[in-house]
Amino acid sequence: xxxxxxxxxxxxxxxxxxxxxxxxxxxxxxxxxxxxxxxxxxxxxxxxxxxxxxxxxxxxxxxxxxxxxxxxxxxxxxx
Amino acid sequence: xxxxxxxxxxxxxxxxxxxxxxxxxxxxxxxxxxxxxxxxxxxxxxxxxxxxxxxxxxxxxxxxxxxxxxxxxxxxxxxxxxxxxxxxxxxxxxxxxxxxxxxxxxxxxxxxxxxxxxxxxxxxxxxxxxxxxxxxxxxxxxxxxxxxxxxxxxxxxxxxxxxxxxxxxxxxxxxxxxxxxxxxxxxxxxxxxxxxxxxxxxxxxxxxxxxxxxxxxxxxxxxxxxxxxxxxxxxxxxxxxxxxxxxxxxxxxxxxxxxxxxxxxxxxxxxxxxxxxxxxxxxxxxxxxxxxxxxxxxxxxxxxxxxxxxxxxxxxxxxxxxxxxxxxxxxxxxxxxxxxxxxxxxxxxxxxxxxxxxxxxxxxxxxxxxxxxxxxxxxxxxxxxxxxxxxxxxxxxxxxxxxxxxxxxxxxxxxxxxxxxxxxxxxxxxxxxxxxxxxxxxxxxxxxxxxxxxxxxxxxxxxxxxxxxxxxxxxxxxxxxxxxxxxxxxxxxxxxxxxxxxxxxxxxxxxxxxxxxxxxxxxxxxxxxxxxxxxxxxxxxxxxxxxxxxxxxxxxxxxxxxxxxxxxxxxxxxxxxxxxxxxxxxxxxxxxx
Numbered sequence: 286x287x288x289x290x291x292x293x294x295x296x297x298x299x300x301x302x303x304x305x306x307x308x309x310x311x312x313x314x315x316x317x318x319x320x321x322x323x324x325x326x327x328x329x330x331x332x333x334x335x336x337x338x339x340x341x342x343x344x345x346x347x348x349x350x351x352x353x354x355x356x357x358x359x360x361x362x363x364x
Numbered sequence: 365x366x367x368x369x370x371x372x373x374x375x376x377x378x379x380x381x382x383x384x385x386x387x388x389x390x391x392x393x394x395x396x397x398x399x400x401x402x403x404x405x406x407x408x409x410x411x412x413x414x415x416x417x418x419x420x421x422x423x424x425x426x427x428x429x430x431x432x433x434x435x436x437x438x439x440x441x442x443x444x445x446x447x448x449x450x451x452x453x454x455x456x457x458x459x460x461x462x463x464x465x466x467x468x469x470x471x472x473x474x475x476x477x478x479x480x481x482x483x484x485x486x487x488x489x490x491x492x493x494x495x496x497x498x499x500x501x502x503x504x505x506x507x508x509x510x511x512x513x514x515x516x517x518x519x520x521x522x523x524x525x526x527x528x529x530x531x532x533x534x535x536x537x538x539x540x541x542x543x544x545x546x547x548x549x550x551x552x553x554x555x556x557x558x559x560x561x562x563x564x565x566x567x568x569x570x571x572x573x574x575x576x577x578x579x580x581x582x583x584x585x586x587x588x589x590x591x592x593x594x595x596x597x598x599x600x601x602x603x604x605x606x607x608x609x610x611x612x613x614x615x616x617x618x619x620x621x622x623x624x625x626x627x628x629x630x631x632x633x634x635x636x637x638x639x640x641x642x643x644x645x646x647x648x649x650x651x652x653x654x655x656x657x658x659x660x661x662x663x664x665x666x667x668x669x670x671x672x673x674x675x676x677x678x679x680x681x682x683x684x685x686x687x688x689x690x691x692x693x694x695x696x697x698x699x700x701x702x703x704x705x706x707x708x709x710x711x712x713x714x715x716x717x718x719x720x721x722x723x724x725x726x727x728x729x730x731x732x733x734x735x736x737x738x739x740x741x742x743x744x745x746x747x748x749x750x751x752x753x754x755x756x757x758x759x760x761x762x763x764x765x766x767x768x769x770x771x772x773x774x775x776x777x778x779x780x781x782x783x784x785x786x787x788x789x790x791x792x793x794x795x796x797x798x799x800x801x802x803x804x805x806x807x808x809x810x811x812x813x814x815x816x817x818x819x820x821x822x823x824x825x826x827x828x829x830x831x832x833x834x835x836x837x838x839x840x841x842x843x844x845x846x847x848x849x850x851x852x853x854x855x856x857x858x859x860x861x862x863x864x865x866x867x868x869x870x871x872x873x874x875x876x877x878x879x880x881x882x883x884x885x886x887x888x889x890x891x892x893x894x895x896x897x898x899x900x901x902x903x904x905x906x907x908x909x910x911x912x913x914x915x916x917x918x919x920x921x922x923x924x925x926x927x928x929x930x931x932x933x934x935x936x937x938x939x940x941x942x943x944x945x946x947x948x949x950x951x952x953x954x955x956x957x
């Protein structure tokens with residue numbers, strides 16, 4: 286899976302979870318950039334990303350993620 | 365909305381919850397507004413959001429109070445202005461095995477474990493008692509799910525030191541409380557987590573990261589289970605099943621294959637599947653669910669199939685049998701009229717996807733579960749929760765009999781030319797009295813289930829009913845009707861509030877099973893008599909239109925009231941002056957009051 290494909294999938298998930306068609310995420314995107322992205326919504330995002338790519342993150346990975354780029358790195362290793 | 369009906373995709377619902385909510389709120393249908401307090405022993409945020417969706421889909425628009433993280437007990441036990449001002453209609457206590465404070469230790473003796481059990485239980489019992497006395501509303505309480513590990517292995521279940529043993533006994537104590545208290549319901553997460561898969565349900569990732577006591581992907585299962593209970597409390601259960609025959613109740617096509625070649629009975633595996641399905645359906649009769657047939661068949665073939673020697677369901681188990689070559693949507697509409705119920709209280713059970721689509725698109729509101737493979741029929745119907753039971757009254761078990769008696773009355777009616785002669789021939793006796801303790805549950809049930817003959821559609825809990833019955837400023841009446849074919853039970857409820865010399869009718873409802881029997885006239889006669897005893901000179905009636913109660917728009921007019929006003933929304937006020945010269949309207953029912 287190419288990085289473009291991963292980001293295409295991530296955009297779709299972010300748009301669904303935050304119900305906002307205009308969201309485009311990049312490597313540097315963090316929770317500060319998206320208004321509704323709080324800790325409770327974060328869990329939904331993780332669940333939706335896991336479902337989309339058919340993977341499961343560990344606790345350590347989720348705790349350590351700093352931005353969307355790191356999330357994409359983890360997906361690239363698994364999917 | 366199909367996305368929210370069983371079998372639903374929970375992860376899809378979680379992901380799309382915002383857009384699903386928007387779509388539900390845009391649906392052009394009346395909502396029942398309810399206030400729900402969630403008292404949580406762990407994170408409840410998504411539980412609330414997903415529960416909201418399922419409730420909207422059941423026609424209930426909820427406003428929520430949510431306790432702070434793990435404050436369920438404090439919120440319940442101490443004065444709580446915010447919750448008191450919120451005035452919840454329902455309180456849901458979301459506790460799990462994470463909230464058990466003192467498990468047995470291996471070194472404990474039997475008496476110590478007994479004490480721990482009793483302490484744990486009483487912490488909950490004292491909370492329920494306080495909730496019931498302060499908030500006087502239904503309480504829904506989780507039981508406990510099994511733990512994620514077994515220290516002693518299998519002996520955890522049988523030995524008093526074991527956590528599984530402890531949880532099982534604690535759950536039993538919860539059930540005993542539920543059995544002996546009205547308005548208290550168990551949300552069986554022990555069962556739901558087992559169905560979902562305990563290991564997946566108890567995924568500790570979600571506990572340690574977010575303090576969710578269940579896996580987030582399992583939340584829709586939990587929320588659906590809670591929503592089933594709530595919609596049942598508010599009378600939104602289905603009432604009738606409409607069943608296809610060929611390849612639904614038996615394997616094969618009776619008209620082509622002949623009765624002797626149908627798959628039914630113990631000889632072949634497929635026959636066993638259909639026998640079990642018939643047993644499952646037949647058991648619904650005792651819950652008061654009305655069974656009906658809607659089949660494209662020659663009538664005689666349908667009856668022959670239903671008389672199959674190995675069949676569990678027989679022709680007499682059904683109220684209406686439509687076996688003809690008409691379109692099934694047409695049959696369903698006729699059936700709804702004959703049974704006097706709304707199409708949206710019916711479940712259409714048919715193996716044929718084309719028939720299901722026709723019914724689904726042309727009779728909005730009918731539930732149409734996907735009956736895909738015979739061995740899955742039971743699970744599909746069962747998990748859908750169409751007939752979730754929250755109260756079992758003796759009436760429920762008799763309901764099928766009552767509808768049958770109605771069918772006999774209809775035959776008798778056809779033999780009379782004069783309607784009044786027919787009514788007299790029924791030899792009716794009505795009991796019309798102030799609310800009595802034995803009928804409180806039934807009265808509350810009627811106020812929540814009656815939609816059509818209901819002037820104000822005021823929904824009341826049993827606690828409300830009991831308060832009104834004890835208050836001298838109310839005149840309350842229930843009406844029970846018997847005739848030569850049987851007892852219809854309590855069928856009418858009337859509540860009036862006295863202010864000065866005027867009686868304001870807050871509620872007037874009647875079950876549609878006794879329409880056109882002059883029961884409403886008998887109720888008015890007794891109401892007038894009680895009102896005159898209290899010095900009332902005028903009765904004011906109110907009609908508030910809903911999607912379902914158009915049949916009583918002019919009810920007060922027919923009863924001799926004058927229309928005083930009507931606003932733009934169709935809400936109308938009616939008055940009648942009364943004195944001792946009042947002429948009784950009922951001439952066909954012998955009344956005991």
